[in-house]
Amino acid sequence: MDTQTNVATAHVEDERPLWPALRRGWKRRCPSCGANTLFEGYLKTSEACPACGQEFHHHRADDGPAYITILIVGHLMAPVMHIYFVSLRPDPLVMASVLTVACAALALYMLPRVKGALVAIQWSKRMHGFATDQSGQEAWPPIAEDSNDTTGQHRTPD
Numbered sequence: 001m002d003t004q005t006n007v008a009t010a011h012v013e014d015e016r017p018l019w020p021a022l023r024r025g026w027k028r029r030c031p032s033c034g035a036n037t038l039f040e041g042y043l044k045t046s047e048a049c050p051a052c053g054q055e056f057h058h059h060r061a062d063d064g065p066a067y068i069t070i071l072i073v074g075h076l077m078a079p080v081m082h083i084y085f086v087s088l089r090p091d092p093l094v095m096a097s098v099l100t101v102a103c104a105a106l107a108l109y110m111l112p113r114v115k116g117a118l119v120a121i122q123w124s125k126r127m128h129g130f131a132t133d134q135s136g137q138e139a140w141p142p143i144a145e146d147s148n149d150t151t152g153q154h155r156t157p158d
Helices: 002-013 018-026 064-088 092-124
Strands: none
Touching: 018 092, 064 092
16 A cells, blocks of 8 residues: 555656646647747647657647637637627628638637647646656556455556
């Protein structure tokens, strides 16, 4: 039981705070140190942070930022569209043109920030390769085998 207590303590000590990481990711900064940019280009993540050495090549944001950005832009722009139409009654072509530009601009602004936040969540929760430290070793040691375990099942860290 003493080994399990030590492992639980290691989990608490190795926790990475979510909210500071999210703020850094939203600002397109390294979620670990916040010193340098997370991206090499508009959406291409850097291989590693030059300041702290945290590697980013193994993140798995995939299509998530695009879906979340579309969801947010749609929810923000739907009331704007309604208010714009009801109060001003513009010509349909003018309304479509103005709102297309507004939606595209908002989506282009938010997309790298949402991707930075998703990478920061993965870093904070130790997902997809972020569980290892810079030396390639697992940051959380596996839970020791319990001598009283007769089920044959072993617990592993989350």
